[in-house]
Amino acid sequence: MTEDDDLERRLSARLEAQAAAVHASPDTADLLGRVRHRSRRRQQMLGGALAVALAAGPVIGFQVGRDGPNDERASIVSDDDAASDESGDGGADRTTEDFAPAGAPISDAANRSSSFSGDYGYGFGYGGYGQPMERVGVVDSEGVTIRLFRTTFDTPDFGNPTWEPPAGCFPTGSFIAEASTTDMVGLVSGETFGLESIEGVVQLIGHAEGDAHWLAVGVTAATSVAVEFPDGRTVAAQVVDGVFTAAAPADVEGPSVPVEPRAIVIADGVRSEIRAWSGQVDADEDFYRQCEPPPPALPPAGEQPADPDAARAEIMEAYAVGYAGGDGQLDAFADPDALGPVFEALDESESFDAYRGQIRAIVGDVVFDSPTHAFLFYDLEPVVSGRIGEAVLTDRGWKVANETICSDVSMAGVQC
Amino acid sequence: MEGRAVDRLQIEDRTESAALVAIDGEGDFTGLYEREFTGAVRLAHLLCSNQEVARDVAQDAFVALHRKWATVENPRAYLRRSVVNGSRSWLRKRRTRDTTALPVPDDVVQEADELADVLARLPHRQRTAIVLRYHHQCTHDEIAAAIGCRPGTVGSLLSRALTRLREDLS
Numbered sequence: 001m002t003e004d005d006d007l008e009r010r011l012s013a014r015l016e017a018q019a020a021a022v023h024a025s026p027d028t029a030d031l032l033g034r035v036r037h038r039s040r041r042r043q044q045m046l047g048g049a050l051a052v053a054l055a056a057g058p059v060i061g062f063q064v065g066r067d068g069p070n071d072e073r074a075s076i077v078s079d080d081d082a083a084s085d086e087s088g089d090g091g092a093d094r095t096t097e098d099f100a101p102a103g104a105p106i107s108d109a110a111n112r113s114s115s116f117s118g119d120y121g122y123g124f125g126y127g128g129y130g131q132p133m134e135r136v137g138v139v140d141s142e143g144v145t146i147r148l149f150r151t152t153f154d155t156p157d158f159g160n161p162t163w164e165p166p167a168g169c170f171p172t173g174s175f176i177a178e179a180s181t182t183d184m185v186g187l188v189s190g191e192t193f194g195l196e197s198i199e200g201v202v203q204l205i206g207h208a209e210g211d212a213h214w215l216a217v218g219v220t221a222a223t224s225v226a227v228e229f230p231d232g233r234t235v236a237a238q239v240v241d242g243v244f245t246a247a248a249p250a251d252v253e254g255p256s257v258p259v260e261p262r263a264i265v266i267a268d269g270v271r272s273e274i275r276a277w278s279g280q281v282d283a284d285e286d287f288y289r290q291c292e293p294p295p296p297a298l299p300p301a302g303e304q305p306a307d308p309d310a311a312r313a314e315i316m317e318a319y320a321v322g323y324a325g326g327d328g329q330l331d332a333f334a335d336p337d338a339l340g341p342v343f344e345a346l347d348e349s350e351s352f353d354a355y356r357g358q359i360r361a362i363v364g365d366v367v368f369d370s371p372t373h374a375f376l377f378y379d380l381e382p383v384v385s386g387r388i389g390e391a392v393l394t395d396r397g398w399k400v401a402n403e404t405i406c407s408d409v410s411m412a413g414v415q416c
Numbered sequence: 417m418e419g420r421a422v423d424r425l426q427i428e429d430r431t432e433s434a435a436l437v438a439i440d441g442e443g444d445f446t447g448l449y450e451r452e453f454t455g456a457v458r459l460a461h462l463l464c465s466n467q468e469v470a471r472d473v474a475q476d477a478f479v480a481l482h483r484k485w486a487t488v489e490n491p492r493a494y495l496r497r498s499v500v501n502g503s504r505s506w507l508r509k510r511r512t513r514d515t516t517a518l519p520v521p522d523d524v525v526q527e528a529d530e531l532a533d534v535l536a537r538l539p540h541r542q543r544t545a546i547v548l549r550y551h552h553q554c555t556h557d558e559i560a561a562a563i564g565c566r567p568g569t570v571g572s573l574l575s576r577a578l579t580r581l582r583e584d585l586s
Contacts, residue, residue: 008550014531015546024470024474031479031482357565358566
């Protein structure tokens with residue numbers, strides 16, 4: 001008996017023993033109760049949905065418009081409607097989170113950008129791009145207790161490994177300051193863009209509660225920071241792990257508040273202006289044009305392998321097998337040992353559910369930039385096309401570069 | 417539903433009665449329920465390691481099957497997929513509340529078994545593939561239908577699961 005046979009025999013025996021220990025009898029009364037409950041609940045849900053649709057149609061329409069057409073959270077979904085689909089999903093009771101969009105596994109910079117602003121992800125969710133905020137520390141400034149949070153975003157996947165956007169195009173992280181006194185609470189947040197200048201925000205908080213304060217927060221590499229607030233008061237800022245913050249009572253009277261407050265941050269003697277929003281790239285259209293990924297292009301060809309046609313065929317085979325998900329999948333990659341846990345995580349990824357078992361990699365043009373390395377165009381049918389991947393020559397032949405599969409699975413929320 | 421007259425569940429409501437199809441013979445929902453219920457609970461238990469939850473998942477799977485009874489071509493396959501999905505749904509919710517690893521069997525008296533422990537630590541899809549293959553003797557096509565993947569992926573799932581089991585047991 002081989003080692004494999006023995007393990008399989010033990011598995012069967014173990015599972016049989018475990019199953020045999022479970023005793024359960026059919027309970028038709030309970031089943032009937034559940035059927036009736038579902039039936040009533042379905043009618044109630046449909047009735048409720050109809051009433052809401054009649055009464056609040058315009059509001060929902062606005063919400064759908066704001067969230068975008070793919071955001072199912074704006075839809076009214078019956079518990080039983082979803083449970084009754086052909087997927088056989090009708091198991092446990094559903095909650096709202098079950099109906100939340102799984103999220104397309106393939107996203108690009110534009111998707112990330114819209115998700116960022118539309119979901120208020122960094123502000124109230126305390127995380128951006130799905131990444132949680134890290135608590136930096138708690139400080140006291142002019143009698144205001146301030147809790148600081150910060151996160152750094154992963155670099156968006158632009159589907160083109162040969163292109164990097166200039167600093168200032170896309171957020172690289174975010175920060176939050178929660179401030180409170182006995183009479184007010186306030187929250188100020190902003191984004192970082194990887195700029196060399198001070199990146200911060202200043203806002204008025206507590207005005208409506210009669211305890212108005214200026215609150216400045218941002219990131220800096222400086223160790224000595226002071227903030228000159230709009231009414232001229234200068235306060236030494238506290239710096240914790242690269243995040244500075246300062247607060248000061250605000251001389252603001254009446255209902256009006258400054259529309260566009262500005263403050264001066266003096267960081268290690270260098271003065272910079274911050275405003276009520278972050279991302280101060282005072283740039284023109286020419287700058288933002290640089291933020292658009294160029295049309296994907298393969299780099300120039302270099303020294304060729306001995307038999308380019310045979311190499312190209314091996315690469316196409318590796319991509320086909322590597323993305324098909326069957327036997328031998330791991331062997332299609334340059335460093336398979338590093339990918340076992342990655343595919344296990346992908347197996348569990350909810351955001352990949354909608355595409356599981358459907359992905360096919362189709363290789364297009366291949367350019368060898370060296371005898372052992374190639375760039376290539378490939379499509380991941382049916383979800384995305386025109387991606388640029390890499391292939392490397394190993395002692396097992398041409399294989400898919402790990403960087404390529406890692407880039408792909410990252411779009412399903414799985415990290416290598 | 418005319419012609420499907422035998423209502424062994426004695427439903428009073430005509431709508432529910434019409435929906436609660438009960439046919440004598442092989443096509444009998446009630447008969448299938450009585451035949452398959454224990455197996456469905458056992459499958460759910462092997463996947464989520466909680467007998468109370470397993471019973472709940474199985475019952476709800478039959479509720480779902482009942483609603484689709486008139487149109488489902490392969491009730492057993494539908495039931496199997498419902499149980500797999502219901503178990504996974506419960507595990508996800510449990511994982512949301514509790515970030516610990518997958519549960520080890522907690523409510524079935526059994527001997528301490530290293531194999532059971534490492535099985536419980538497998539990712540859900542791998543564990544499901546193992547259970548369906550080595551306990552239910554399902555084919556790769558049947559497993560693929562239950563999990564919702566390509567048949568080719570089943571081989572990969574099983575291979576990775578067995579590799580991990582061997583590593584954990586060694």
